[in-house]
Amino acid sequence: MLCESAADVEIVGEARNGAEAVRLVDDCRPDVVLMDLRMPVLDGIAATAAIVSARPATRVVALTTFDDDDHLYPALSAGACGLLTKDASPADLLDAVRRAAAGESPFSPPVLRRLVDRAVRAGGPGTPTPPAGLPELTERERDVLQHLGSGLSNGDIATLMHISVTTVKTHVASIMDKTGSRSRVQLAVLAVRHGLDCATDATADEIPNTDAR
Known part of the structure; x- marks a missing residue:
């Protein structure tokens, strides 16, 4: 349905x-x-x-x-x-x-987070080599990358940043292009390796329930 x-x-x-x-x-x-x-x-x-x-x-x-x-x-x-x-x-x-x-x-956010944690610990195939800093990212893109590192969905990121989901997708595409990442998992790994991820538990209470749609 x-x-x-x-x-x-x-x-x-x-x-x-x-x-x-x-x-x-x-x-x-x-x-x-x-x-x-x-x-x-x-x-x-x-x-x-x-x-x-x-x-x-x-x-x-x-x-x-x-x-x-x-x-x-x-x-x-x-x-x-x-x-x-x-x-x-x-x-x-x-x-x-x-x-x-x-x-x-x-991926559901908790699943993505577990994949990222495992990839960071293992450092094996599929784990991107992080660049020396992220100088090309705008402040907004760094904020989006930070939330990606916490395993948040596009909808949750949009709610937290008070922007549209379309804008979030545009930022994600731009970050992928600038960092050479091929997937959302790689972006999340990149965020964690640069210490940009924020605690999922700390942000969860800030996200209003939107399941009624």
Whole structure:
């Protein structure tokens, strides 16, 4: 019902289990799949792996009640481009579908934060090499980068900074271009490495509840 309410999103199929999802993707060829990780017959992780193997262009966003590592990393290894917990707001869910279709990697803020912490500790592949300072960023861009480092969504950043979500997206695109980062995760890692991240717990109380949309 949520997706059908959006003029730019078309539902082309619904599956009752992972095996049916794999068959439907082959028949319907969707741009984006919202994949429940816990399903009968074939679980969401195995279904994601099968879909991405057969149709690499299809973007799979995992949905789960659990945001622990036992679900996160297997889903990403299977080829999911992002992961949202099921308590995500309606606006964030639709935003994730649009971002996935545009080639981005949408994550719920706590999930993104955990990915960033692991990447910073490991310093392995996919972790960007930070430049010597960030002299090219404007003050606004540095503020946006700081909030990205805390794992906040575009909507939350817009609320905190009293700007539109479109403006936040413009800043994010500019920061990516200036820093050579390829994803939101890399931007968040960059913020943490430069000490720009702010405590998520400290900002959470400042964000009004917008789930009523």
